[in-house]
Amino acid sequence: MSTTKTYEPSISRTEGRPLAGGEREYMIDVRTQDMEVNMGPQHPATHGVMRVLVRADGELITGAQPHLGYLHRCAEKIGESVEWLQYLPYTDRYDYLAAMNNNLGYSMAVEKLMGIEIPRRAMMLRTLCAELNRIGSHLIAIGTYGLDIGAFTPFLYMFREREWMMALFEKICGARLTYSYIRIGGVFNDAPPGWLSEVEAFCDTFEVKWREYYDLLIQNHIFVKRTADIGVITREMALDFGLTGPMLRGSAIDWDLRRDTPYELYDEICKDKAFEIPLASGEKGTLGDCWDRAWVRAMEMMESIKIVRWCLDKIEPGPVIGDIPKTLRIPPGEAYVGIENPRGELGHYVVSDGGKIAVRCRVRGPSFVNLAVLEELMPGALLADTIAIIGSTDIVVGETDR
Amino acid sequence: MNFQGIYDRIRSIQAPGVTGMDEPREPNPQDKKDKGRSGDPYVLVDPQRLPEFLECLRDDPSLKFELMADLTATDPSKEDGYLWINVQLLSLVRKHRLAVKCLLPKENAVMPSSVSVHRGAQWAERECSEMYGITFEGHPDPRNILLPEDWIGHPLRKDYEFPEEYHGISCK
Amino acid sequence: MGLFEKQFEDNVLTTNVDWLLNWCRLSSIWPMTFGLACCAIEMMAVGCAHHDIDRFGAGAFRASPRQADLMIVAGTVNFKMAERIKRLYDQMPSPKYAIAMGACATGGGPYYKYGYTVVKGVDRVVPVDVYIAGCPPRPEALLEGLMKLQEKIQASSVIRKPIHTV
Numbered sequence: 001m002s003t004t005k006t007y008e009p010s011i012s013r014t015e016g017r018p019l020a021g022g023e024r025e026y027m028i029d030v031r032t033q034d035m036e037v038n039m040g041p042q043h044p045a046t047h048g049v050m051r052v053l054v055r056a057d058g059e060l061i062t063g064a065q066p067h068l069g070y071l072h073r074c075a076e077k078i079g080e081s082v083e084w085l086q087y088l089p090y091t092d093r094y095d096y097l098a099a100m101n102n103n104l105g106y107s108m109a110v111e112k113l114m115g116i117e118i119p120r121r122a123m124m125l126r127t128l129c130a131e132l133n134r135i136g137s138h139l140i141a142i143g144t145y146g147l148d149i150g151a152f153t154p155f156l157y158m159f160r161e162r163e164w165m166m167a168l169f170e171k172i173c174g175a176r177l178t179y180s181y182i183r184i185g186g187v188f189n190d191a192p193p194g195w196l197s198e199v200e201a202f203c204d205t206f207e208v209k210w211r212e213y214y215d216l217l218i219q220n221h222i223f224v225k226r227t228a229d230i231g232v233i234t235r236e237m238a239l240d241f242g243l244t245g246p247m248l249r250g251s252a253i254d255w256d257l258r259r260d261t262p263y264e265l266y267d268e269i270c271k272d273k274a275f276e277i278p279l280a281s282g283e284k285g286t287l288g289d290c291w292d293r294a295w296v297r298a299m300e301m302m303e304s305i306k307i308v309r310w311c312l313d314k315i316e317p318g319p320v321i322g323d324i325p326k327t328l329r330i331p332p333g334e335a336y337v338g339i340e341n342p343r344g345e346l347g348h349y350v351v352s353d354g355g356k357i358a359v360r361c362r363v364r365g366p367s368f369v370n371l372a373v374l375e376e377l378m379p380g381a382l383l384a385d386t387i388a389i390i391g392s393t394d395i396v397v398g399e400t401d402r
Numbered sequence: 403m404n405f406q407g408i409y410d411r412i413r414s415i416q417a418p419g420v421t422g423m424d425e426p427r428e429p430n431p432q433d434k435k436d437k438g439r440s441g442d443p444y445v446l447v448d449p450q451r452l453p454e455f456l457e458c459l460r461d462d463p464s465l466k467f468e469l470m471a472d473l474t475a476t477d478p479s480k481e482d483g484y485l486w487i488n489v490q491l492l493s494l495v496r497k498h499r500l501a502v503k504c505l506l507p508k509e510n511a512v513m514p515s516s517v518s519v520h521r522g523a524q525w526a527e528r529e530c531s532e533m534y535g536i537t538f539e540g541h542p543d544p545r546n547i548l549l550p551e552d553w554i555g556h557p558l559r560k561d562y563e564f565p566e567e568y569h570g571i572s573c574k
Numbered sequence: 575m576g577l578f579e580k581q582f583e584d585n586v587l588t589t590n591v592d593w594l595l596n597w598c599r600l601s602s603i604w605p606m607t608f609g610l611a612c613c614a615i616e617m618m619a620v621g622c623a624h625h626d627i628d629r630f631g632a633g634a635f636r637a638s639p640r641q642a643d644l645m646i647v648a649g650t651v652n653f654k655m656a657e658r659i660k661r662l663y664d665q666m667p668s669p670k671y672a673i674a675m676g677a678c679a680t681g682g683g684p685y686y687k688y689g690y691t692v693v694k695g696v697d698r699v700v701p702v703d704v705y706i707a708g709c710p711p712r713p714e715a716l717l718e719g720l721m722k723l724q725e726k727i728q729a730s731s732v733i734r735k736p737i738h739t740v
Contacts, residue, residue: 041658042608043637049610049655069548070655071611076533077557078688089684096612113440140615159622166619177612177710239468239494242522255494333426333441336490336501338471347472349488354437359479364472364490372525398611401548549691550654557690564690568653571698573690 034062039386041070047144048397052374052390056383064378064386066371068401075402079361084110084328085184087361092178094363095399097140100133100169101341103182108263109337109348110184113330118264121318122186127265128199128311129172129181131304135206136165137342138297138304145294145391146217149226154217161209164202171195184328186321200312203305210302218291218298227294228285231377231389238288241373244366245344246300247393250280250293257340265311274310275303290392297394300342327356334360343367343394365399403464403498405443411465412445417458419451424503442501449487449504449513456519459491459500467491467500473516473526475506475534480560483508485534506536515541533558592731599643599669600724601631606642608662610649613676613710617648625713630720639665644723645700646716650678652691656699663700671727673719674702677709684709 040051049070055063075094079087091106092099104126111118118126143158166176172191173181181188217223233243238251248255256277258266269275278299280292330352338347344366351360370393377389403411409423423445429438447455459467469492476486487504506513515538516523527538528547535556538544546553555562565573609617620627627633636642639662651659663672674696677683682694696702703726706719 041655042606042639042662048614069546069550070652070658071650072548072652072654072691073611073650073685074557074689074691077690078685080558081688093612093684096615112442115440156623159619160624163619163622163624176712177615240521242470242520244469244471253494260494260497261499331440332437333439334444334488334501335441336472336488336499338490338492338499345471345492347490349472349474349490351476351478353478360476362472362474362476362488364474368525369522372522376521562690569657571653571656571693573694 033057037383041067047390047395050371050390050395050397050400052386054378054383054386059383061378061381061383061386064375066374068368068371068397071397071401073398073402075363076361079363080358083356084330084358085326087358088183089178089180091363092180093398094365094402095341095343095346095367095396096177097137097396098133098342099177099179100129100182101137101339101346103180104130104264105337105339105341105346105348106350107182107184108339109335109350110328110330112335112337113333113350113352114184114328115331116185116322118186119319119322121190121316122320123265124311124315125187125191125320126182127269128308128315129169129179129187131307131311132165132168132199132202134304134342135301136162138301139165141297141342141394142213142217142294145394146223148387148391149223151217151220151223154213157209157216158213161206164205168195168199168202171198183321183324185324186319188321190320196312196315199308203308203312206305207302210298210305214298218295223294224284224291227290227388227392230290230381230385231392232286233288233373233377235288237373237376241376242369243344243373244369245341246293246296247344247370247373249277249296251288252279252281254279257338257345261338263337263339269307269310272310275306278303290388293392293394297342329354329356330358338364341366343396343399344370363399363402365402367393367395367397367399368402371395371400403496405500408465408498408500409443409445411462412459415458415462417462418454419448420445420455421448422446444488444501444503447502447504449506452487452489452502452504453514453516453519455502456489456491456516460519464496466493466495469494470516470520470522470526471499473523473530475530475536475558477534477558477560485511485536487513487530487536511536512539513537514539517541532556535559593728596728596730600727602634603630603632603644603671603720603723603727604634604636604642605632605644605646606639606662606666607635607637608645608647610647610651610655611678613648613679616710616713617646617675617716620713620716625717627717627720630717630724632720639663640667642666643670645670645672646675647672647679647696647700647702648675648710650683650685650689651693651696651699652689653693654691656693656696659696660699669727671703671723672696672700673704673706673716673723675706675716675719676711677707680705680707 037054041049051067053065091102139158139162143155147155173179233251284291332354334351336349338345347364349362353359425443426439430436459465471490471492473489484505489502491500532546674680679696685692704719704723
């Protein structure tokens with residue numbers, strides 16, 4: 001579906017798009033009519049149900065407007081309608097690719113209000129599960145990114161490892177996708193016997209397979225050609241839009257909540273220098289392009305494996321959940337906790353008046369904030385790059401719309 | 403920098419619009435009704451001067467709050483006459499956070515937009531405006547973001563009543 | 575084929591038209607790529623090698639509704655999306671089928687009570703053939719739903735009014 005209207009193009013036709021080495025690709029005197037192309041809401045490459053209204057002048061995009069809300073599920077209203085513990089399953093469902101991280105963020109926010117201590121084994125299991133889930137999330141992020149721009153095989157390979165990861169989670173909590181495993185005050189139950197050694201086996205295999213994915217997809221010549229120099233986010237733009245996570249590190253801004261505002265056990269992990277923060281360097285093109293962001297995600301998977309190994313090394317027997325009543329009454333107050341979700345800073349702002357139900361349960365979804373940069377990135381790109389740019393923001397629509 | 407340091411600095415540079423602060427405190431053992439307050443400390447700011455305040459904090463060399471992590475609103479209760487505007491600021495260089503709160507009267511919920519200071523506020527303000535009915539003056543694109551254009555009411559207000567039907571589809 | 579080679583004379587297979595056409599239809603149900611929410615990830619898992627929906631001839635996910643026979647509504651439907659779902663369903667050529675995957679598409683699921691924008695079941699918008707329980711359903715459950723749909727297609731009649739349906 002397209003409609004033709006005459007618009008003043010927002011960039012001049014002679015400006016063209018920048019190429020590597022500071023040159024520009026000129027498109028002079030191509031007289032075309034502006035066209036509005038609807039991408040979505042049902043489109044295989046929008047990662048869910050997002051609609052982007054692209055205004056194109058021939059092949060050149062002159063404007064793009066994301067339309068959200070096709071999956072608005074009222075998570076925040078529900079947060080202030082149900083009891084504290086009842087809300088936990090809903091946290092699984094906004095970022096459904098990283099449900100463990102959501103559970104962790106919400107639990108930490110409530111625990112901050114309660115001011116309680118978490119048993120050490122529970123913290124180990126939380127960190128371990130959150131990092132495993134980060135791997136699973138990045139596998140989908142990179143896999144579907146490859147799928148979007150034409151590489152079908154890596155997607156199938158990555159789902160093989162993801163299935164294994166989901167089988168591990170199924171053993172520990174009984175669900176494949178929506179876990180509700182990390183509870184307020186600890187975790188739901190202890191790991192079953194032999195589970196930790198299975199995780200170790202997963203790590204051993206994953207390290208070998210990761211190399212394959214890295215060579216097969218990230219370093220693939222076609223992949224590099226499709227993503228390098230496309231959708232460049234500069235440092236100023238990243239800060240202005242409040243981007244976080246791999247989007248920020250893809251522009252070489254050294255920031256990771258796990259290291260810089262440590263929570264849970266990350267303090268100790270950083271002291272042991274168990275992991276590094278991968279930072280993009282503009283290796284294949286301009287700094288901050290789509291390839292850089294994909295690369296950061298790929299490298300982060302390996303860092304997560306290191307953290308998982310650290311946890312496996314240090315974990316000791318002990319209790320996994322404190323004495324938490326079924327009906328929680330949280331002391332009055334307000335707290336904001338931001339944790340490093342695979343997509344960036346996942347913030348939970350909770351307000352309590354001392355009752356059984358929250359007054360406010362705000363979710364700061366990283367995808368929602370990261371997606372806003374799309375309006376800025378698109379103008380000047382070519383129509384075929386739309387997919388590459390949307391894919392590189394790695395959004396989960398459940399979280400942008402909540 | 404901890405919260406006290408940040409607050410002292412805000413006071414010493416005379417950041418515009420600051421009206422006070424609030425810190426968590428222990429419950430008073432004498433008074434049974436006083437349950438204390440837990441959680442984060444915050445700075446209270448006049449909503450009409452919020453953009454100036456944010457700009458001042460962004461440009462101050464020792465505070466450097468260059469990233470706005472979140473902007474949202476809160477409706478504390480049906481009876482309360484005020485909405486809260488909650489802003490979470492983050493400094494990547496100094497590695498500290500700050501919670502900012504504004505009290506906006508429900509009767510006339512109009513305040514200036516912060517988009518000129520942090521462009522990341524654009525979508526957050528759109529969400530606030532549709533969910534709470536707050537008007538942000540000077541916002542470049544004040545459409546609904548999550549709800550349909552013809553949606554009636556502001557869902558996150560405490561006095562919101564759920565719709566009966568929408569475009570012929572029953573809601574019950 | 576080596577086992578059967580030169581073993582038989584030319585043969586005639588007798589069947590009825592209904593059976594043959596239904597068999598053709600149920601063995602090549604092309605679904606539409608229509609992931610809405612969490613269930614879409616499980617739908618992707620079904621499409622991948624471990625669960626392999628291709629075994630049922632339903633692995634050719636089509637991006638366009640005009641090439642699809644089956645709409646798997648995988649996820650929560652809200653009012654903004656409902657109109658689009660109706661339009662997409664209308665664009666599909668007959669015979670067309672719909673599967674409501676998961677609790678949300680079946681009846682609102684966890685969002686039933688407080689979800690002010692959530693449509694309480696996609697069957698208020700388009701007719702649904704098979705409902706699958708779960709939040710999200712396991713991949714095996716989706717495969718079972720597909721088999722139920724195949725049974726339904728097998729039982730339908732092309733030239734007569736259907737006598738019984740599953």
